[in-house]
Amino acid sequence: MKIEYIPPDYYLMDELLTDEYKIIRSSVRDWVTREVKPIIEQAAQSHKFPTHLITGLGRLGALGPFIPEKYGGAGMDKMAYGIIMQELERGDSGIRSMASVQSSLVMYPIYEFGTEEQKMKYLPGLASGKLVGAFGLTEPNHGSDPASMETHVIDNGDHYVLNGSKMWITNSTICDVAVVWAKDDQGFVRGMLVEKGMKGLSAPEIKNKWSLRASVTGELVFDNVKVPKENVLPNIVGLKGALLCLNTARYGIAWGAIGAACECYDVTLRYAKQRRQFGRSIASFQLTQKKLAEMLTGITKAQLLTYRLGQLRNEDRATSAQISMAKRNNVKMAIDVARECRQILGAMGTTGDYPMMRHLMNLESVITYEGTHDIHLLITGFDVTGENAFH
Numbered sequence: 605m606k607i608e609y610i611p612p613d614y615y616l617m618d619e620l621l622t623d624e625y626k627i628i629r630s631s632v633r634d635w636v637t638r639e640v641k642p643i644i645e646q647a648a649q650s651h652k653f654p655t656h657l658i659t660g661l662g663r664l665g666a667l668g669p670f671i672p673e674k675y676g677g678a679g680m681d682k683m684a685y686g687i688i689m690q691e692l693e694r695g696d697s698g699i700r701s702m703a704s705v706q707s708s709l710v711m712y713p714i715y716e717f718g719t720e721e722q723k724m725k726y727l728p729g730l731a732s733g734k735l736v737g738a739f740g741l742t743e744p745n746h747g748s749d750p751a752s753m754e755t756h757v758i759d760n761g762d763h764y765v766l767n768g769s770k771m772w773i774t775n776s777t778i779c780d781v782a783v784v785w786a787k788d789d790q791g792f793v794r795g796m797l798v799e800k801g802m803k804g805l806s807a808p809e810i811k812n813k814w815s816l817r818a819s820v821t822g823e824l825v826f827d828n829v830k831v832p833k834e835n836v837l838p839n840i841v842g843l844k845g846a847l848l849c850l851n852t853a854r855y856g857i858a859w860g861a862i863g864a865a866c867e868c869y870d871v872t873l874r875y876a877k878q879r880r881q882f883g884r885s886i887a888s889f890q891l892t893q894k895k896l897a898e899m900l901t902g903i904t905k906a907q908l909l910t911y912r913l914g915q916l917r918n919e920d921r922a923t924s925a926q927i928s929m930a931k932r933n934n935v936k937m938a939i940d941v942a943r944e945c946r947q948i949l950g951a952m953g954t955t956g957d958y959p960m961m962r963h964l965m966n967l968e969s970v971i972t973y974e975g976t977h978d979i980h981l982l983i984t985g986f987d988v989t990g991e992n993a994f995h
């Protein structure tokens with residue numbers, strides 16, 4: 605029997621959504637139900653990213669939804685982008701990761717900081733899913749502190765020579781183009797487009813992850829890679845460029861995490877009403893009700909926070925610190941929900957017949973990437989005190 609997904613909407617948030625947002629949401633939701641749900645457990649169990657879904661994401665408008673139609677994007681606003689990420693992450697954080705990296709970390713910088721030629725060359729292919737992108741900021745020795753990156757370029761006339769390595773890179777082994785951040789001769793961070801097939805580029809895969817198993821993660825290693833000068837993003841200099849991309853992706857993750865939490869909650873509420881122990885449904889026990897009530901409260905607070913953030917982002921008024929707060933709050937909420945749901949299902953919750961264990965393990969990556977839970981706390985601390993506790 606097909607079970608309909610009914611995410612919680614305790615504060616009637618649906619009433620705040622326009623018809624257009626609801627249409628976008630239902631098309632992505634249906635696609636996830638049809639294309640992702642039936643295959644995702646097996647993909648995660650076998651540690652394989654379902655690459656066949658990429659062009660489907662493109663057709664859905666989920667790759668660069670906020671990029672203008674002129675460049676192949678869907679020309680939607682930031683709220684729509686959030687709604688799409690939420691529905692995708694209900695399916696799996698790995699699928700949302702693919703869409704966030706492509707949209708926020710690859711298409712966004714090309715659109716914001718690139719030349720017209722770069723936009724025309726890459727954006728339509730990335731929007732359709734014919735091209736796959738990656739974003740190289742993290743290095744083996746520099747994760748939370750990207751300003752200390754070692755990857756660098758040397759000016760060699762009409763091209764740069766790129767050396768160094770990037771680690772933990774989503775899509776690394778399958779990407780056609782990577783936005784890579786490296787220091788130039790003067791120590792300024794520059795963004796550049798490194799293409800598959802460039803001599804000296806290799807992309808070994810990171811294997812044996814227990815988390816985000818339906819997503820490709822790997823390294824990008826640069827051994828004297830010749831990068832033509834026309835591949836450099838001309839309109840940004842400094843780490844700020846990479847951090848602006850992160851704002852966009854973190855915003856999407858804040859929405860996405862709610863999708864994972866809603867899926868776990870919905871499945872668990874049904875299960876708790878049906879499962880009987882001691883002659884009654886486990887939903888009738890106070891301790892189960894406490895768990896369900898607290899989860900619903902967490903989800904509802906995250907929905908309210910994120911909706912308001914979406915409004916601010918649409919008005920270009922959301923600060924990076926506000927985005928950090930939402931990413932941190934919502935991912936922690938989702939991981940707590942997934943763990944509590946797993947417990948309510950008892951032993952069944954440990955199997956792949958239910959999604960919580962997969963979501964729970966995925967969210968361990970989500971709480972780490974795009975700035976760890978503690979880094980986002982320190983960003984809020986810095987914002988409210990003016991005191992920098994990082995260095």
Ligand code: TGC
Pocket residue numbers: 700701702704705739741742747748749750751774842843844847848850851853924973974975976979983994
């Ligand atoms: P700091 O000196 O504070 O900043 C350097 C310059 O950047 C500005 N800035 C920002 N601008 C826009 N958005 C932000 N979020 C910004 N944060 C800082 C800042 O004003 C300054 O500008 P200017 O004009 O003065 O030069 O930099 P810092 O070295 O002290 O570091 C600050 C810190 C720790 C917050 C930052 O580096 C950080 O966010 N670290 C976490 C690293 C991180 O999140 N990495 C993510 C890698 S990508 C990834 O994980 C993808 S996962 C993909 C997936 O599969 O979904």
Ligand code: FAD
Pocket residue numbers: 705738739740741742746747748749771772773774775816821969972973974975976977978979982993994995
């Ligand atoms: P570290 O920076 O070594 O941190 C280790 C611990 O120290 C953390 O708990 C952290 O909070 C703490 N810590 C660090 N500094 C401080 C401080 N000042 N004060 C207090 N505590 C501190 N990166 C990319 O560039 N592109 C990608 O596509 C990408 N995809 C990823 C996909 C996956 C599945 C994963 C797991 C990671 C991915 N990342 C990617 C990397 C990710 O962004 C980093 O893992 C993250 O930024 C943390 O860096 P780190 O792992 O080196 O941890």
